[in-house]
Amino acid sequence: MIYLQLAYVFFKIGLFTIGGGMAMLPLIHEEMTAREWMTNDEFLDVLAISEMTPGPMVVNAATFVGYRISGIPGSLVATLSLILPSLLIVCLIGALWQRHRNDKVSLRILSIVRPVIAGMVLAAATKLLIASVFPLGGRGIEFLAGHTFDWRSVAIFVTVFIATWRFRANPLIALACGGAVGIVLMG
Amino acid sequence: MSDHKKVTLGMLYRSFAGVGAVLFGGGYAMLPLLEREVVERRKWYTHQEMSDLYALAQVIPGVIAVNTAILVGHRYRGAIGATIAALGMISAPTVVMITLATSYATVTKWTLFTRLFDGLRPSVAGLLLAVAIRMIQRGCKSRWEYGIATAACIAAAGSLLGPLGLILSGIAIGIIWHLWAKRQATKMEMPQ
Numbered sequence: 438m439i440y441l442q443l444a445y446v447f448f449k450i451g452l453f454t455i456g457g458g459m460a461m462l463p464l465i466h467e468e469m470t471a472r473e474w475m476t477n478d479e480f481l482d483v484l485a486i487s488e489m490t491p492g493p494m495v496v497n498a499a500t501f502v503g504y505r506i507s508g509i510p511g512s513l514v515a516t517l518s519l520i521l522p523s524l525l526i527v528c529l530i531g532a533l534w535q536r537h538r539n540d541k542v543s544l545r546i547l548s549i550v551r552p553v554i555a556g557m558v559l560a561a562a563t564k565l566l567i568a569s570v571f572p573l574g575g576r577g578i579e580f581l582a583g584h585t586f587d588w589r590s591v592a593i594f595v596t597v598f599i600a601t602w603r604f605r606a607n608p609l610i611a612l613a614c615g616g617a618v619g620i621v622l623m624g
Numbered sequence: 625m626s627d628h629k630k631v632t633l634g635m636l637y638r639s640f641a642g643v644g645a646v647l648f649g650g651g652y653a654m655l656p657l658l659e660r661e662v663v664e665r666r667k668w669y670t671h672q673e674m675s676d677l678y679a680l681a682q683v684i685p686g687v688i689a690v691n692t693a694i695l696v697g698h699r700y701r702g703a704i705g706a707t708i709a710a711l712g713m714i715s716a717p718t719v720v721m722i723t724l725a726t727s728y729a730t731v732t733k734w735t736l737f738t739r740l741f742d743g744l745r746p747s748v749a750g751l752l753l754a755v756a757i758r759m760i761q762r763g764c765k766s767r768w769e770y771g772i773a774t775a776a777c778i779a780a781a782g783s784l785l786g787p788l789g790l791i792l793s794g795i796a797i798g799i800i801w802h803l804w805a806k807r808q809a810t811k812m813e814m815p816q
Binding site for chain 1: 644645646647648652655656657659660672675676678679680682683684685686687688689690691694695698699702703706707710714716717718720721722724725736738739740741742743744745746747748749750751752753754755756757759760762763764769770772773774775776777778779780781787788790791793794795797798799801802805
């Protein structure tokens, strides 16, 4: 039965996706193409659509594949199966975490992990900034090895940063303004 | 702990449906929105707890954004809360994706979308930088912690280790430190 198969595959992807969907792209790609649920081109399209629409890539892929295979019921089965492993695991370990979060060992682990996370977020911000200021094959000034310098991205970045950092602006409004400026300026 | 606070299932659903609807491009982009909704607006978590929540969401199998919702829901309303929060998080993406699934070929060529995203990317970078600086200010109290943050930043920027590898290394260092500190403590107690 197709629903069971969908449920099985996406439960498996949910269970083995650790540390973010991007790390598991090869597994998802293989599961999808080996079963002929998606062609290679469709897979790349879903990746592109995921960049443009809200939601994590894996969730989007599950909804898309489920829909292609058996309509809306299929997309619901695939998406719900994907999040089921996390739900089960959190319900199993949640109580344990609440009980031990203030133990000495937990506090020591967290005092190391907190700066690690902070460093990771800083790196992610920097990478994202570089990717948007020096896009590959953009229309701005030629810079290096096909990368171009985009002053509009710099302007948006600086404005959003100052607005949220200095003036505590609502991130949603900042995002909406950034997107609107993009529609007007980028092209 | 503020678990006794009145957190309704409706509040959990609405909060995460809101975050899910504007979650563009990867797990990190979620942080500014989550900070706004869960910490500043609802006051369910402190800034420091949010950092811990995010770390925990990365080491649990599954999608990071959904894991975060599940952890918050579970803390306040158990298994049902976890389910409702997760459904909230995936509501908007699922609806958008089903709508697009029929006409996806044309959407990828729609330049309005590309331009919108070209504007969103530097905006998310700006939001994230503000979050990162706040996290460093809160998480780093000594020179040691600044050192750890710097090392993690370099390792992540150079793709030496993925997020999971970095967090697991942090956990391992924390455990080693704990065992070492315990041994030092017992040594001190031993009579000469």
